[in-house]
Amino acid sequence: MTLKFTRLHGGTIALSLFSLLLLACSYVPFPKLTTEASEPAVEWSKHGGGDAEQRFSPLQEITPENISDLGLAWSFDLGVSRGIESTPLVIDGIIYVTATWNIVSALDARTGTMLWQFDPKVDRSKAADACCDAVNRGVAYADGKVITGTIDGRLLALDAKTGAKLWDVVTVDQSKPYTITGAPRIVKGKVFIGNGGAEYGVRGYMSAYDINNGKMLWRFYTVPGKPADGFENAAMAKAAETWTGEWWKFGGGGTVWDSMAYDPELDLLYIGVGNGSPWNQSIRSPDGGDNLYLSSIVALRPDTGEYVWHYQTTPGDSWDYTATQHMILADLEIDGKARKVIMQAPKNGFFYVIDRATGKLLSAENYVPVNWATHIDLATGRPVENPDARYGSQAPHTQMPGPFGGHNWHPMAFSPDTGLVYIPAIETPFVYAKDEDFKYTEGRWNTGADMTKTSLPSDEADFKAIKALLKGRLIAWDPKKQQRAWQVEHDSPWNGGVLATAGGLVFQGNAGAKLVAYRADNGEPLWDFFAQTGIVAPPISYELDGEQYIAVASGWGGTFALLYGGVLPQEEATPGVSRGVGRLMVFKLGAKAELPALRNLVVNKPTPPKSEADAATIASGKQLYDVNCAVCHGDHAISSGLVPDLRWTPYLSSDQALGLVAHEGISSAKGMPSFSNVLNKNDLNTIRAYIVSRAHESFEGKESTRQ
Structure with a gap:
């Protein structure tokens, strides 16, 4: 076609x-x-x-001529890594930033010291x-x-x-x-x-x-x-x-x-x-x-x-x-x-x-x-x-x-x-x-x-072509x-917002976990910093004591990351280690701070429950999954890691266990509500049959390039 x-x-x-x-x-x-x-x-x-x-x-202290001297001044751990999209504000030497669940942090804009934090305790x-x-x-x-x-x-x-x-x-x-x-x-x-x-x-x-x-x-x-x-x-x-x-x-x-x-x-x-x-x-x-x-x-x-x-x-x-x-x-x-x-x-x-x-x-x-x-x-x-x-x-x-x-x-x-x-x-x-x-x-x-x-x-060939x-x-x-x-x-469609400066620079973070500075007139990449997790939020710039700072919040997420983030992982993600937590990172010329070391990422992949469903049931389960579950838990039941991977959840062990989450809503405080008004018991069992089949495919190594 x-x-x-x-x-x-x-x-x-x-x-x-x-x-x-x-x-x-x-x-x-x-x-x-x-x-x-x-x-x-x-x-x-x-x-x-x-x-x-x-x-x-x-601000124009940071320029193409000295951008190589830009370094991390400080970072602040936001405690989450799920979809950080915040634009920080800086007023009177204080930087205000939000994270998942609308938690607001006020920090000293020079040092990153937390001054206060407010949790609105959202539903x-x-x-x-x-x-x-x-x-x-x-x-x-x-x-x-x-x-x-x-x-x-x-x-x-x-x-x-x-x-x-x-x-x-x-x-x-x-x-x-x-x-x-x-x-x-x-x-x-x-x-x-x-x-x-x-x-x-x-x-x-x-x-x-x-x-x-x-x-x-x-x-x-x-x-x-x-x-x-x-x-x-x-x-x-x-x-x-x-x-x-x-x-x-x-x-x-x-x-x-x-x-x-x-x-x-x-x-x-x-x-x-x-x-x-x-x-x-x-x-x-x-x-x-x-x-x-x-x-x-x-x-x-x-x-x-x-x-x-x-x-x-x-x-x-x-x-x-x-x-x-x-x-x-x-x-x-x-x-x-x-x-x-x-x-x-x-x-x-x-x-x-x-x-x-x-x-x-x-x-x-x-x-x-x-x-x-x-x-x-x-x-x-x-x-x-x-x-x-x-x-x-x-x-x-x-x-x-x-x-x-x-x-x-x-x-x-x-x-x-x-x-x-x-x-x-x-x-x-x-x-x-x-x-x-x-x-x-x-x-x-x-x-x-x-x-x-x-x-x-x-199909692997078609997948690569579409990718x-x-x-x-x-x-x-x-x-x-x-x-x-x-x-x-x-490398990925889902990248960060943009900042332009009078110093002749454009800053953007990307899904490959880097903040990059480009020449504003021709796009030449001049500098980058590995953030340990993808960046979708936009950078800002501010000045204190005659020094120019660049600030950006890291934490890959949003709808593309949830749906396709597991199937199409970040290119710069390091196998076997975590992609880091969401952070506010602040840079200035001559600074030499470092981010904490990446942690080892341990993914427990238990032996899946026995798969007894026929092909027609599994196909029907995929249709129900695509309509009701994929938008958060990922295409092909491959999670981005921002929310639980259903292939490895202990609730997959039985129809009754999965019903505790999907029907009775025992995880609603974590953001997973009941689907009892949408999915009946048979629907849920059919979805489970599909996820179990996917768990077996992954556990048995039938996916050559995907998780």
């Missing part, structure tokens, strides 16, 4: 895939943004470095409502308060000096599968927070809270509710005209689970809106429609939540093409005219430059191979779709990007000095096919896509020319 993909700059390339895939893709200076939001303090007091979210540091069973690991992306700071969101949907304010809790409010209906994984933002004394849970069947919204007491000030829903109940505002009434059927019964989705930006001159708050619930539009909105405001950038008034404008990147999204990815504000000269723009590289594979005052599209080109659409029509602002991509009534469609996106949550960065945007890009093919037996179940994955088609192949198609890149993108300036290849 031959698939056609849009090539960067408009042409086409041909890519031959194995048939099994059908079942399973010059320096230009720019003016700096003139608002104060673009001038991040040397402390790094805001999530993206400033309200414009450029992730650019004006860990809510981790099962987080599509993409029990992660969070950091805190916000203002007026002596540290603000954090929690996986169980709360928003808390802490005293920045002592860690004492000042207020604690619930922002969601906790009886529904809402979560918070994104970092709050603060503007004009208001704390803004969204939520996640679209895959599980919720209705998304953005809320504003008073920083002084936690009182909710306003709420903007991103998708309409049941029309018979009335609409909250004119924006919701308008949105309802673009939906059909009874979408509200599925929640609708549209969660605001990550990025925001703010322009103080225009007084506009920009929010990124996520995918629909379910993914498959033919189920949630059977007669089509744009389904506003899914997969959109929406501009709001921060004081009132009033809708101002929107731009929808993927009308009628059916592929989990969220527009929640990092947004950057900048002032660019386009066609000889100075324009205030907002830039985004959302999941759908196109890079957008939009007038941030009006929402008018200025340009859009694909930054990764794309085959769901041929291009973006600049006259209408809409994609020109490939009809085969609408899998509601079509044959399965092997597509790029897949739901991991061309770019996911990992923040990109913009350098006003080079005029380039640095994108942590992803290339992963995916087979979209309608789930013909779909039954909506609140609190469980409701994609409406047949997830059994996405498992990697068992070669999974790519990760650091792309330096010229937003004015809408073309790539340079790129760096990675």
Whole structure:
């Protein structure tokens, strides 16, 4: 089979895939943004470095000429290694960082000495409502308060000096599968927070809270509710005209689970809106429609939540093409005219430059191979779709990007000095096919896509061929020319966020457990540091006592790591030793500290229980496993190590033992809830038969290159 993909700059390339895939893709200076939001303090007091979210540091002590002298100043053990995605903040010599389960640590930014630590004691069973690991992306700071969101949907304010809790409010209906994984933002004394849970069947919204007491000030829903109940505002009434059927019964989705930006001159708050619930539009909105405001950038008034404008990147999204990815504000000269723009590289594979005052599209080109659409029509602002991509009534469609996106949550960065945007890009093919037996179940994955088609192949040759198609890149993108300036290849698609500095450097961590510094103008790698575990979090930079520091949190995780991290392990992982725990690592010139030695990794692989199931039962068990278990415990029942490997769990010893976990929920405090409302006893026994068969294959060495 031959698939056609849009090539960067408009042409086409041909890519031959194995048939099994059908079942399973010059320096230009720019003016700096003139608002104060673009001038991040040397402390790094805001999530993206400033309200414009450029992730650019004006510090320039560390340069290509002296980067070889950069060394580890200190590290702090976060105590976990599961999906560390936090952006640290540095204020008044204190660095604030979060880890799994929303634990906040305040450290001396010079030495790493812990000053205080706060555990919000979250309901860990809510981790099962987080599509993409029990992660969070950091805190916000203002007026002596540290603000954090929690996986169980709360928003808390802490005293920045002592860690004492000042207020604690619930922002969601906790009886529904809402979560918070994104970092709050603060503007004009208001704390803004969204939520996640679209895959599980919720209705998304953005809320504003008073920083002084936690009182909710306003709420903007991103998708309409049941029309018979009335609409909250004119924006919701308008949105309802673009939906059909009874979408509200599925929640609708549209969660605001990550990025925001703010322009103080225009007084506009920009929010990124996520995918629909379910993914498959033919189920949630059977007669089509744009389904506003899914997969959109929406501009709001921060004081009132009033809708101002929107731009929808993927009308009628059916592929989990969220527009929640990092947004950057900048002032660019386009066609000889100075324009205030907002830039985004959302999941759908196109890079957008939009007038941030009006929402008018200025340009859009694909930054990764794309085959769901041929291009973006600049006259209408809409994609020109490939009809085969609408899998509601079509044959399965092997597509790029897949739901991991061309770019996911990992923040990109913009350098006003080079005029380039640095994108942590992803290339992963995916087979979209309608789930013909779909039954909506609140609190469980409701994609409406047949997830059994996405498992990697068992045949070794086909596996290697498909693995070669999974790519990760650091792309330096010229937003004015809408073309790539340079790129760096990675061994894994799932790598870290990015920092650009005025010293002419770009920093990024990767799945190979290294933090790397590149020349900002041409991508030449200049320096790296082995972190003992993969890095997905973005670095920051700050200055104290005239010295520039680089800080980054390590700890590989997130949805790709959980699903494919065992099948496609980190390239730099050392066999026989642990990949280390999550840490905050801080670097400066001339420092020579070292990380603790790697520990020996002992994996107990007991003799599996006797396998008595027939081939049909095992095949049925694989289908149930792929739909209900693989997203956390790994494709082919091979765990990444972030959660237990079910092939070797003692609970595999009998149907009754496995039922204690999966039905009675004895491990809910560890993040494993009961599945009794989804899987009956026979389902569970069938899944166990598949896992037992996989344990025998692994124990008997029938897998030549995989664990």
